[in-house]
Amino acid sequence: MTRTQQIGVLIGLVLVAALTLLRVSDPPLLRQIRDITFDEYQRITPRPFQNTPVRVIDIDEASLREFGQWPWPRDRLALLVQRLSDMGASAIAFDILFSEPDRLSPRTVMRDVAGVDPSLLRRLPDNDEAFAEAMEGHPVVLGFGLSTDGTYRPPVKAGFAFTGESPFNAPPRLVAATPLRPQLQIAATGIGHISLNPGTYSSVVRRIPLLLTDGEQLYPNLALEALRVAQGASTYVVAAAPDAPNTLTSLKVGDFVIPVTANGELWLYTSPDVADRYISAAKILAADGPPADVSAAIEGSIVFVGTSSAGLQDIRTTALGQNVPGVSMHAQTVEQILSGRFLSRPDWADGLEILAIAVLGIVLVIVTTFVSPAFALLCGMLLTVLALAASWFAFSQWGLLFDPLAPIVCGSIVHFAATSFRILVIDRERREVRRAFGQYLSPSLLYRIEHTPGALRLGGDDRELTVMFVDVRGFTSLSERLQPADVVRFLNTLLDALSRHVVANEGTLDKFIGDSIMAFWNAPVDVGDHPRKAMRAALQMRETLAQLNKADAFGFGPEYQVGIGIGIHTGLACVGNMGAEARFNYSAVGDAVNVAARIESCCKEVGFDILASETTAAALPGFALLDAGSLGLKGKSSRSRLYAVVGGETEGKSEAFHGLLQAHEALVEALQNHAADSRKRLAAVRQKISPFTPALADFYRRLARRADHFRDIPAEAEKPISEAG
Template sequence: MTRAQQVGVIVGLVIVAILTILRAGDPPLMRQAREVAFDEYQRIVPRAFQDMPVRVIDIDEASLREFGQWPWPRDRMAMLVDRLSGMGASAIAFDILFSEPDRLSPRTVMRDVVGIDPSLLGQLPDNDEIFARSIADKPVVLGFALSNEGHYRPEMKAGFAFTGEPPFHAPPRLDSATPLRPQLAAAAAGIGHISLNPGDPSAVVRTVPLLLSDGEQLYPNLALEALRVAQGASTYVLANAPDVPDTITLIKVGDFVVPVTAAGELWLYVSPDRADRYISARQILAAGGVSPEIAKTIEGSIVFIGTSAAGLQDIRTTSLGRNVPGVSLQAQTVEQILSGRFLSRPDWADGLEILAIAIVGTALVILTTFVSPAMALACGILITALALAASWLAFLYGGLLLDPLAPIISGSITHFSATAFRFLVIDRERREVRAAFGHYLSPSLLYRIEHTQDALRLGGDDRELTVMFVDVRNFTEISERLAPTAVVAFLNTFLDALSRHVIENEGTLDKFIGDSIMAFWNAPVDVKDHAGKAVHAALAMRETLAHLNADDAFGFGNGQTVGIGIGIHTGIACVGNMGAETHFNYSAVGDTVNVAARIETACKDVCFDILVSESTADLAPQYALIEAGALALKGRSTRTRTFAVVGDEGLARSTEFIDLKHAHGQLIEALASRSPAARAALRTAKRKASGLTVDLAEFYRRITRRAEHFPNTAARKDKVGSR
């Protein structure tokens, strides 16, 4: 191990230690990230809705329209209780506060009338008394909420038994509650709190506190109390962890055992909100009575009375990201207990996650230091996948909530830090090579230089290459009318825009020669379909130049545009580092390079912007190609057959191009045989070409002057039909 590697391991282990200590402290940001991950699990696999004997009597907008605005008089609430009780509801729980006298009570209304005889007030009905008489001897549970004022505590209707020391300091704190009307509290069969997430800054309700405590007494929540009353139970039994004071592990209510957090909270496993869960209060209070179907649904059910009306502001957000009435979560709490589908975060979860951070971080530090970054990254991805899979399977099959993010995020930070240290210190020599050559060579060549021994030696290899030359048309005229700085600006814009298509198509930029680009494919590494990629790059250059001209990117104005010629040829060339020992360039030489350069020059005579040789066309038959003639290139004793690149694969399959190719073939045959039918064939080809986006007008205008480029049919290898 080198000294740099030793330092890298030490630095990495220090980072792992810091992350481990940070997780042990469990800051709010980590808790929030963990809870969001658990939310995502529920969204993927929510608790399935089951038709449980639990219903919500919804004081919805339709009910408010029919019976008037809220609050309703309590004699109407008494009617609601009487009808539900008459239908056989096993428990009736109000997710509504009754903390003030009924302002709509006749006795209350008449008390403020001037001159009323006080002796008459006692003869007027009082809605609170009516409501109290209605709920007496019925399975009715009333709710209370936390308050910041006063010292009121409701009287509990149930007892508590403990398997150990009473955990009075485990649940959330109750300092004061909203007072219940005395006659209502005395008549109710149960009293429970309706707070869903007291003290939690998040708007999402993920846990429900089944108990509150003032330090001397425990107070059940509304759903738990409704379940107790429905079973006729009188006592809750609480179990705690051995030798761990002030914790709660289980709550037994009647025949049901509920696993809870140490603070007595139930992790909500939410099901999607369903209309089946709700019955409108309007249907219960209907003047004509309740339908038999609704009565059958109510019979034996635990009924929660609450509101979904937006104006009454009892809307909560669930882990599924949906806004639902608060009373719905009370009902879902009972549904979850009845179904036995619980979520839990075991006491050992924190310890396991802290240990995972330490182990994973240490492993990544060692891997990143001693193996290649790619191998370390692959191992990191594998560890991430395993952590996610373990967490997901624990949730899916065991209802366990294990944090997948803590080891993943900590591992990512460790891997990034160790990789950064390696980059800054251990890989300095490799970085210096990249800094020296990065502006001049393609990424594939850089990779070869970095990873191949003696890559910078002089020499070359014979390889099949596809070579491209790109040149600006009339560059001399352009440079004459521009200042030298403007010429440089023009060339920078032009070369940058077009050369990037070489890199994007896995090519190697050889050099810039004034206003020209030389590039080749299939070196220094093998490139599959190198001829096709070169043709694709040429078509992309054509499109890019059209956009540059349309946007006046060169700043010429007056509608002046720039044209190019592109020549492409495929053949054997020598490619490698060429020059002197102290100054060399990675390049290609040979007849293949010369032919490509001559084809680019021939674009002027043919009056078309992209020409390829027959060898390139044979390797890229999927493109829209038409024969451009057998050209006599400078320095070659034989003619070189060329093809014009009209468009891409999509155009090649189009009906328009197929018709043009057929007409063009007939024109070539007529020119080759010097037939008088050439003129008619030319007119047909021009007409077919006029429907394409590529301008072939000049190409066809010049073609009749190039009859010598199309030798007699008997002397030609006719491959037009196969292209």
């Protein structure tokens, strides 16, 4: 890993940590996104409406037209209670506040008339008392609202039993309540709060607070109290987490166990608003009595009395995006409990989502840094699909609510940041490497440099290299006969064809020097078996040149054959960027480079096109090599043994080369011993060269004049060419 990649990973991890901490703090924006996601799930598969024994007695526009504007006199509500009770309603819950005296009561009206006898006032009917009398002995539940003024607390008509830790500080706080008329709160069988979403940031009703607390007493919700009264239950059983104070887990009322959130809320699984849920109050109060179908619908049902009239401003928004009367939300609460279709968000859901953000972020940072952006994007998309699928499956199968968007959004931010850093920094460095090395490295080597930057150490590095020099024979005389443009065209054709073999065999093109090529292997990155790859490149150059000559690719005519000389040596050299700071070249210098250049020059004297040093030949077992003698190289105090490269491994294994090698070794031995039959042995060798490169003919023709190259020369007779002049 490079330092730049380390910095990129560090920045990515810091971003992941910041996003994880952001999710831990859970700001309102994230909560809103999470709630909208769960709303969409419900819109895809809402809870189906079922004909449960729950109905809404709707004080609708038709009822207001029939009986006058709201508020109605409470003796009319008393009649409503009486008729609902006669029809067999199991509970009658009013989503209406009764905090003020009935202003339409005769006693109240006459009290404001001057001079009325007080005894007469006492004999006049009071609608609140009539309403209370109608409630006596009937399962009526009244509602109270929340207030920030006063100290009123409504009476609690039910008992509470607890399991686990104390639950008194878990539910939402009740500061004060709107007072109920004294006679009404005494007559009511149950009293519950009607608040649907106290203290929430959204107008959408998603969770219903089933309990409120003042720190000493719990207060049930209107729907919960209606369910209790309908069953004739007297006690709620509140279950709290055994090892987590102020954390509720469930409520039991009568035969029903209700899973709740930690603060006692019920996730509302909303069903569409349908007309079958409502019965107009006008039908109940009809002069000739309610119709038979209405009586059948009311019998045994829990009924909620409320209003859908827009003018009375009790309209709420559901998770399905529908605007419905507030009273229907209480009815849906009971419907959901009766159906057993619950939604729940486990206590460990937050921890799981936070862990998902951290893990997903770390994976994307690593993947984006070390693999291609396209693959990282594919991984991100796959993880996104998996998160959505897992969240949806949990919702559709078990009613569990897990937020997929927080990990996805945070993962997208991390992926965008990591990709941007890579494009702006990491890939910029790779582009610079590609720009610097792309002209003289094979794609495979270039890929290794880009993805293994630690292998590239610039600025001077001692490495064992196999160095190759290639030179065109007779170029000076050839260029004298050609126009400059023709010379350039010739060189471009030849050098392009030959240099391709260097790149194809994982070599590095160092430079073009006029009509010459310098290349080396095993830098800037390690290349395994580099002498063998260099020699294969040389043999391929020989074949390519023969094809070019045969096809007259240079336009010189069949009578002129272009020739080259190739010198190859393996040894230690210093390789790196060399030159000025503003302009430099990646190159190699050292003794190995000089020896390779001198060996290429010896091709003229030896009369062969490919010569290799003894160190290179030792690394080429199985190749078709012939001893070319020991030659003095310029700048060297001793002679160097060179080898003529006849062919590759295929030729080296052939019977023809085996015979040639035996004849050649016999000739070398005769030359070393000054044997009289040297000429005879030379003739025998010449008879065996026909299956191989035509260059062998000139090689053996010159060998007759190079007998000294195969004989030992006393050390004192060997002098550097520089000393010999």
